[in-house]
Amino acid sequence: MQLAFIKCHGSGNDFPLIDARGLALSDAEWAGIARGLADRDGPVGGDGLLLLTDGDDPAAFGMRMFNSDGSEAETCLNGLRCTARLGFELLGIDGALVGLKTSAADVAREAALAPGVATVRTTVGPASVSAADVGLTNGIDSVIDAPIAGLPTERAFTAVAMPNPHLVTFVEHVDEDELVALGNWCEAGPALIPARANVSFVEQRGPTDLYVRTFERGVGLTNSCGSAMAASVLAAGLTGRVPFGRDVRVFNKGGLVRGRADVARNVTISGNATFLYDASIEVDPATGVAQSLLIHARRDDEARAWESALAELA
Template sequence: MQFSFIKCHGSGNDFPLIDARALSLSDAGWAGVARALADRDGPVGGDGLLLLTTGDEDCAFGMRMFNSDGSEAETCLNGLRCTARLGFEVLGLEQATVRLKTSVAQVARDAELAPGVATVRTVVGPNSVAAADVGLRIEAEQVIEAVVPGLPSARAFTAVAMPNPHLVTFVDAVDEEELVSLGSWCEGAPALIPARANVSFVEVRRDADLFVRTFERGVGLTNSCGSAMAASVLAAGLTGRVPFDAQVRVFNKGGLVRGRASADRVVTISGNATFLYDASVQVDVAAGRAEVPVMHARREDEAAAWRAAVAGLASAS
């Protein structure tokens, strides 16, 4: 089956993005396409597969996101910005309500992070600090800056659902080996959290900047996870590390976003939605294999604008 797609990224989180509004494929079929196109050893590669889907009476359009292992995520904020940008362009919109797997999201074009960097603002949620909503099988009603019983870590975590599940801990310095070990344990769907969880180690840097490193559910150690950055902003507010309603810069290995959390837990994230190239590809859906894509157009100006923005912001941080 042949697909046209846009290779895109949000804060370094890269995806093939398909306009699927006129396509009919089963969930199992889309899972196969995700395994083919988001395979890092394959001809396209990515942190997952994004689909722009049709809207309904309440939403202008929808988004589905399949991880590289074929599982479907409740949300993906870096991917949502890219999908929203495509939705804006094909429908002639500046803002919209978007249908996600289990919720809806508000999205809008925003002031550029840097010259030439397309930027989209998202209101994140609905979120929750209820342990049950995060998927934790514990007696406590919530976990805010506390050790999680049964988790193989003595660190204090804050558990939030964005609505996908996140465990966030603040550290003096990120230990990637420790992060991967704990994330891999959660990835095994233990009895403590059978639906698995995203795990983030977060450093608070000068001027209340945050640096986030995440082991993403269904992906592994990733350079960027949008919902993890949002979860980290909320956790920083809930634990008093960053004042509520303060705008903070959230860095990761892929780049950065602007974030803000309010006392009533409304989280807003603004970040890039960069299109890298347009291509088409033949996919054996059943086998989950893709052929070498045919390139139609490269968007070198956007890629260059993002590189310049990251270099400038990194030197200023």
């Protein structure tokens, strides 16, 4: 089947984005499409597949996100900004409540981070600090800046559900080999956390600057993960590293966002929603094979604006 999509990115987290309203496909078919379109060795590539869906009142529209392995995530905040922008443009609105897999988020257009950079604000929460909600099966109530028995590391973690599960640890320096090893351990679905989890190593680079590196569930080591950045902002507040209510700059390999957490565990993230090109492609949902990519229009001005913004904001 042939599908139209927009290639987009939020803070370097890149996706094909499909207006799926009115497309009657099964979850298995969408999973196959995600594997085909998000395959880094295929014609498109991405960290996953975004779907703009119809909303259930009071949500103006919805979002679904499938990882590159075909699994469905509860949320994706970098992808949410891009999906929200498309929803705004198609519906002629500037803000909305968006329905997610197991929750909802408030989204709104925001003043540009830099000239030419489309910017969207997302607010999610309250996030849960229940260990059970994060998927830990060891019977503890919560984990705040503490080691987790059974995890193959003695590092102290903070476990939060955004609502997708995150294990966040603050480090002096990010060791990617250590992060990947721990991420792969979690990815195997061990008894301690059978539904897997996103794992983030976070450097605090000043009173209100964080650098986040994430092994994303269903994806692997990624340049950016929006919900991980939100989880890191919340973890910084929960552990007293950054006061609640304080604006935080969150950096990653893909760029940066601005974040803020409050004592009620709500997290606001503002960042880019950059559209790179409009295209269509032939994809077989059953086999996950994508081919015959046709690019209709490139949005090079947006790509250049983001690159310029990175040079100035960083």
